[in-house]
Amino acid sequence: MIDPTLLVQMVLGALLGLSVYLPLSGGQLSLATPGFYAIGGYMAALLSTGWPALGGAAPLYPLPSLLLELGLAGALAAAVALAIGGPVLKLRGIYLAIATISLVEILRVLNLNLPFTGGAVGIFAIPQPFSDPAGYLGAALLLLLLVGLLCQRLEGMRFGRAQAAIRDDELAASCMGIDTARVKLTAFVISAVIAALTGVLSAHFLNTWNARQGSFDASITTLAFVVFGGSRSWLGPIAGGLALTAVPELLRPIGDLRLIVYGLVIVVGPVFFPQGLITPELLKGLARWWPWRQREAAP
Amino acid sequence: MDTLLQILFNGLSVGAVYALFALGYTLVFSVLGVINFAQGAVFTLGAYFTYLLIGGAVGANGLLAGLALPFALPFWLALPLAGLAAALVSLLVEAVAFRPLRRRRAEPLLYLITSLGAGVILVNLIQLLMGAEGYSLPADSLGALPVALNLGGAQVRTVQLVLLGVSALVLIGLTLWLEGSRGGKALQAVSEDATTARLLGIDSDGMILLSFAVSGFLAGISGGLVGLSISITGPYFGIGFGLKALGVLVLGGLGSVPGAVLAGLIIGLAEALVPSELSGYKDAVAFAFLFAVLLLRPQGLLGRPQVTKV
Amino acid sequence: MQQRPPAEPLLAIEAVSCRFGGLLALDAVSLQVQEGEIFGLIGPNGAGKTTLFNVISGLTPPSGGRVLWRGTPMSRPSPERVNRLGIARTFQNLRLFDSLPVIENVLVGLHHAARQPLAGALLASPAFRRRQAVLRSQAIELLALVDLAELADQTAASLSYGDRRRLEIARALATAPALLLLDEPAAGMNPVEKDDLCALIDRIRAHFALTVLIIEHHVPLMMRLCDRLAVLNFGERIALGTPEQVRHDPAVIEAYLGGQP
Numbered sequence: 001m002i003d004p005t006l007l008v009q010m011v012l013g014a015l016l017g018l019s020v021y022l023p024l025s026g027g028q029l030s031l032a033t034p035g036f037y038a039i040g041g042y043m044a045a046l047l048s049t050g051w052p053a054l055g056g057a058a059p060l061y062p063l064p065s066l067l068l069e070l071g072l073a074g075a076l077a078a079a080v081a082l083a084i085g086g087p088v089l090k091l092r093g094i095y096l097a098i099a100t101i102s103l104v105e106i107l108r109v110l111n112l113n114l115p116f117t118g119g120a121v122g123i124f125a126i127p128q129p130f131s132d133p134a135g136y137l138g139a140a141l142l143l144l145l146l147v148g149l150l151c152q153r154l155e156g157m158r159f160g161r162a163q164a165a166i167r168d169d170e171l172a173a174s175c176m177g178i179d180t181a182r183v184k185l186t187a188f189v190i191s192a193v194i195a196a197l198t199g200v201l202s203a204h205f206l207n208t209w210n211a212r213q214g215s216f217d218a219s220i221t222t223l224a225f226v227v228f229g230g231s232r233s234w235l236g237p238i239a240g241g242l243a244l245t246a247v248p249e250l251l252r253p254i255g256d257l258r259l260i261v262y263g264l265v266i267v268v269g270p271v272f273f274p275q276g277l278i279t280p281e282l283l284k285g286l287a288r289w290w291p292w293r294q295r296e297a298a299p
Numbered sequence: 300m301d302t303l304l305q306i307l308f309n310g311l312s313v314g315a316v317y318a319l320f321a322l323g324y325t326l327v328f329s330v331l332g333v334i335n336f337a338q339g340a341v342f343t344l345g346a347y348f349t350y351l352l353i354g355g356a357v358g359a360n361g362l363l364a365g366l367a368l369p370f371a372l373p374f375w376l377a378l379p380l381a382g383l384a385a386a387l388v389s390l391l392v393e394a395v396a397f398r399p400l401r402r403r404r405a406e407p408l409l410y411l412i413t414s415l416g417a418g419v420i421l422v423n424l425i426q427l428l429m430g431a432e433g434y435s436l437p438a439d440s441l442g443a444l445p446v447a448l449n450l451g452g453a454q455v456r457t458v459q460l461v462l463l464g465v466s467a468l469v470l471i472g473l474t475l476w477l478e479g480s481r482g483g484k485a486l487q488a489v490s491e492d493a494t495t496a497r498l499l500g501i502d503s504d505g506m507i508l509l510s511f512a513v514s515g516f517l518a519g520i521s522g523g524l525v526g527l528s529i530s531i532t533g534p535y536f537g538i539g540f541g542l543k544a545l546g547v548l549v550l551g552g553l554g555s556v557p558g559a560v561l562a563g564l565i566i567g568l569a570e571a572l573v574p575s576e577l578s579g580y581k582d583a584v585a586f587a588f589l590f591a592v593l594l595l596r597p598q599g600l601l602g603r604p605q606v607t608k609v
Numbered sequence: 610m611q612q613r614p615p616a617e618p619l620l621a622i623e624a625v626s627c628r629f630g631g632l633l634a635l636d637a638v639s640l641q642v643q644e645g646e647i648f649g650l651i652g653p654n655g656a657g658k659t660t661l662f663n664v665i666s667g668l669t670p671p672s673g674g675r676v677l678w679r680g681t682p683m684s685r686p687s688p689e690r691v692n693r694l695g696i697a698r699t700f701q702n703l704r705l706f707d708s709l710p711v712i713e714n715v716l717v718g719l720h721h722a723a724r725q726p727l728a729g730a731l732l733a734s735p736a737f738r739r740r741q742a743v744l745r746s747q748a749i750e751l752l753a754l755v756d757l758a759e760l761a762d763q764t765a766a767s768l769s770y771g772d773r774r775r776l777e778i779a780r781a782l783a784t785a786p787a788l789l790l791l792d793e794p795a796a797g798m799n800p801v802e803k804d805d806l807c808a809l810i811d812r813i814r815a816h817f818a819l820t821v822l823i824i825e826h827h828v829p830l831m832m833r834l835c836d837r838l839a840v841l842n843f844g845e846r847i848a849l850g851t852p853e854q855v856r857h858d859p860a861v862i863e864a865y866l867g868g869q870p
Contacts, residue, residue: 029408087594094334097411098549099593102586105542109583150731157730158723165706165717172704175666176718177692177784216542220336220415227412259423266416270409271399 004133006249011140012202013245017225017237018147019194022187024223024231025160027167029093031219032100035107036077036192038214040199042111043073045123045209061127061204066139069200077196081189089184101219111211122210126203136205143201144238147194151234163187228269230276239277304453306571312459312528314567315466320521320544321551321559322473323514329490329554330503330510331401333410337392338518339541340421341385343534345519346526347425348381349374350434360430374440374527378465382519389515390508392417397511418538425534435530458528469520470560473513477556482509490554539582546589552602562600617680619644619820620665620696620788625674627660627844634660636844637674642788647814647821649835651828653864656841658824659701662790665822666698667691693721697786699777701793701824707766711757711776714765715748718783722747748783754816755779755809771802775809782813789813791823795830803827807834832856840864 016033023030047069048056054065084103091099111117118124130136154160162183165173174180203209221244229240247265251258320342327335354371357363372380396413438446441461447454477483488496489506497503521544522537547566551558566585573581592600618641627635635657642648650658663669665676667686675682678694697718706714716723723744729737752758755775760768765776774794781789791810795803807830814821825831831838832852840848840861848858855861 091593091597094553095549095593095597098545099590101542102546102590102593105586106583106590109580109586113579153731153733156733158720158725161713161717161723162720164709164713168706168708169704171668171688172700172706173717174688175668175692175698175704176720176780177689178717178720179689217415217538220411223408224412224415227408231408256423256427260420260427263416263419263423266419267396267413270405270413271403274400274403274405274409 004137006246008133008136008140008205009249010242010245011137011144012198012205013222013225014238014241015140015144015147015194015198016222017229017241018144018151018234019191019198020222021226021231021234021237022151022154022191022194023184024226025155025167025234026163026184026187027170028089028184028187029097029223030089030100030188030191031097031223032081032103032188033191033195033222034214034216034218035100035104036081036195037199037202037218038104038107038111038211039077039080040073040196041203041209041213042117042123042199043076043196044069044200044203045126046116047072048127048204049123049125056127058127060131061129063129066129066200066204070197073196073200074193077192078189081192082185085185085188086181089181089188101216104214104219105216108211108215111214118210120210122208122212124208126207126209128207129204136201140201140205143197148234148238150190155234159183159186224266226276228266228273228276230273230278232275232280233278233283235283236276236278243277302453305455307568308453308455308459308463310568310571311564312462312466312567313570314564315463315470316521316524316528316563317544317547317566318560318563319466319469319517319524320540321548321563322470322556323517323521324545324548325554325556325559326486326510326514326517328548330486330507331397331410333397333407334414334545335392335397335511335514336411336415336541337389337396337418337421338414338514338544339537339539340418340425341389341392341515341518341537342522342525342541342544343425343531343537344388344421345381345385345522346531346537347429347434347522348384348519349377349523349526350436350531352377352380353436353440355434355436357428358430358432358434360432361426361428363428364430373442374436378520378523381523382516385519385522386512386515388421389511389518392421392515393508393511397507401507422534422538429534431533433530433532433536434526436527440527462524462528465520465524469517473517474556486510543582543585546585549599550585550589550592552599555599555601558599558601616644618642618677619679620822621677621680622661622665623675623677625661625664625671625676627657627664627669628672633844635664635671638841638844638846639674640839640846640849642820642822644787644820645814645818646836647810647823647834649831649838650822650824650841651826651831651838652841655843657844658841659792660844661841662698662792662822662824665691665790666696692784692786695785695787696790697781697784697788698790699774699781699792699794701796703773703777705765705773705776705780707764709765710762711765711768712745712748712752712761714776714780715751715783716744718751718780719744719748721784751779751783752776754782754813770797774798774806778809778813782817786817786819788820788822791821791825793824793826795825795827803830810834 016037019033048054048061055062088096088099112120162173162178165176165178166180166183170180225240225244226237228244229238230236248258248262251261254261324334324338351368352372353374354368356367357365396417397410400409400413441457444457447456448460477487485501486506486509488501489503525540547562548559551562566588569588570581570584573584620642622638622640624637624639625635626637638661650661652658660669664671667688667690706717725737725740749758749761752761755778757772757776757779760772768776778794795806798806810821813819835852837850838852838855839846840855842864847860847864848855
């Protein structure tokens with residue numbers, strides 16, 4: 001039986017995978033997800049420990065307060081993403097990746113040094129809205145369900161088609177009348193909001209929050225979720241996030257070797273699954289067994 | 300209180316090492332068009348190799364606890380040897396994380412992942428073998444040289460002069476090699492146009508290996524120098540440094556050697572000029588700089604703009 | 610023919626210049642395209658024909674001069690704005706969405722026709738589904754027009770060269786243009802395919818009441834197809850007129866046709 005704590009981590013990993021996936025499915029290699037994840041986590045940590053009216057002293061942190069945090073964190077992340085997205089998304093390929101990594105690093109250093117973020121120790125004793133991991137699992141699964149459904153719908157809409165066109169050839173897409181800047185910005189903002197919401201849940205779940213939560217390694221690890229799971233369908237990052245979060249934990253029995261084995265998995269995985277675990281062919285094969293999807297494809 | 304001259308030397312010596320390290324990235328990037336994220340780990344290894352070669356002993360926590368080499372080399376000999384060892388590791392990284400993908404003509408995105416995986420393996424191997432603790436090179440590593448020199452009325456740490464001198468030497472050597480030798484010219488040809496170079500009979504596989512070896516050597520030397528100057532803070536210490544060097548590289552313009560040198564010096568100086576009461580923010584300087592430059596001039600300071608052909 | 614155009618030209622190029630470093634790719638080129646005509650651009654390689662297309666479609670800002678659409682100067686043209694004005698184009702080097710199915714390529718062209726309320730789209734409401742079905746049948750119609758309807762579900766990358774050229778035309782038509790820019794649509798086609806292409810261009814012009822501006826190297830094809838022609842050489846417009854006038858223009862014979870009558 002898998003430990004529910006691990007399951008919560010896996011679901012949070014899947015959410016972060018979806019956050020990286022959204023811009024990537026439009027061809028934009030943005031690695032800003034850990035930055036927005038950190039913003040969400042700090043928002044939750046600061047509000048719940050610093051604003052008594054929210055009910056941080058109660059035995060169980062009230063759910064409306066959690067919802068308020070989610071709303072505020074999502075709004076802040078969206079505002080930041082809107083502000084920086086315009087200029088940043090003009091960059092292409094590896095330049096975009098490095099600009100977004102820079103952003104994550106700048107945020108990390110700020111979080112480490114700002115007077116109210118608790119320095120290297122961070123913020124601890126974050127109140128708990130749920131009494132056991134199962135509660136968190138429910139909340140995280142609900143969020144994953146909503147975000148997954150959103151991604152699934154977006155792919156069937158003109159937004160998703162525009163994203164696919166931009167991924168294949170941005171210039172041709174713009175000549176077809178697609179406002180590419182707007183499509184890219186939309187994906188970036190949704191990605192930021194997903195990451196921030198995940199950060200809120202994560203901060204409560206971990207009980208403590210510090211600058212290490214949003215770092216460069218996390219940027220690449222979350223990218224690995226998508227590449228490992230498959231970047232052609234929203235199911236890919238979910239599979240990748242679940243699997244790659246589980247691997248290091250399941251490897252705990254082998255002790256110090258576990259991160260070495262984890263590294264090996266990351267090195268070898270792309271060689272054998274260059275398209276990731278969930279490929280378009282696999283989905284086509286599955287669709288034959290799944291009449292509901294067929295109707296969706298040809299209404 | 301540091302004088303301006305001291306700040307200047309601090310900045311230039313650190314900046315020169317940034318430049319050196321960044322050039323390692325640039326060689327691989329110009330030949331393969333991808334970033335090697337294992338470079339930070341190779342840098343770390345360079346520092347550990349240097350420490351071991353000058354006779355340092357392994358601490359109490361790793362599998363190799365208490366072990367030391369039966370000999371102790373002087374720093375000036377240990378550093379290039381550590382660089383060579385790092386070059387070998389870099390070749391290993393190529394064989395494990397790059398070649399299998401290259402054979403399958405995989406998309407460039409995958410290299411980011413596999414090279415980071417190789418970095419994770421290296422870092423954790425170090426931790427397994429030598430523990431998570433920090434190491435510092437002994438104060439007498441530089442032999443009989445005095446700790447500080449008096450230059451024009453200012454005290455300058457000898458280490459800084461060594462950093463600056465060695466970096467300059469390696470940079471000059473690298474430039475001479477790139478411009479003057481057959482191997483260097485072939486490497487440049489491949490980075491300009493791999494297909495044409497192949498038609499001209501240049502072995503591009505060999506050039507890829509060469510670029511990994513040289514970039515590993517540069518990373519190893521940089522690691523040794525930084526280890527000497529500010530000590531080794533643990534197996535992860537190259538990661539942050541590597542990220543900064545990557546920033547330096549992009550700031551200067553991907554693929555541009557003079558750009559990387561210029562950007563390295565600029566970042567080194569900018570960091571040195573951060574007042575001590577704000578020193579916590581020092582690590583953000585390079586990235587803030589980079590972020591601003593990318594928005595104003597996406598091709599970097601000395602890079603050529605990308606042109607899309609319609 | 611058309612010495613004094615009675616109406617405003619659909620597209621007017623006024624003294625457009627384009628400089629790349631030391632190279633003057635376009636040197637004060639002026640021409641006017643009338644509604645409903647097929648206007649050809651010919652000239653040797655490097656004459657600046659594609660550069661002119663790039664200026665018109667908003668990809669390359671001109672270094673001098675201006676472009677007027679239905680008498681109004683285009684302000685801050687970007688490719689998507691130009692397309693929304695009613696100008697669609699194809700590419701000399703084919704820029705299809707290769708990983709997408711053929712029909713999806715056309716559906717991307719229908720992007721603006723696909724605008725729908727967000728809530729309905731997110732909830733996959735019946736209205737949304739009906740609209741999607743209509744768009745698909747529109748896409749199939751366009752594909753049928755260029756004889757690609759049977760290949761609708763294959764990926765664009767798997768098509769043959771001639772099929773890819775025609776798919777680009779269908780994709781451009783999907784954006785409902787008034788002016789279609791075709792950049793060497795016959796390149797790489799055999800004589801039979803070229804004839805079919807001529808027939809296709811005539812057909813779509815009638816069907817959609819289109820104006821066509823076309824670049825092509827194959828001079829006989831252009832003489833047959835176009836109402837008027839402009840000849841570019843080293844960035845300059847050296848001739849303009851009906852095929853008959855252009856054929857006998859001494860400057861053209863000198864510069865382009867290599868002295869042959």
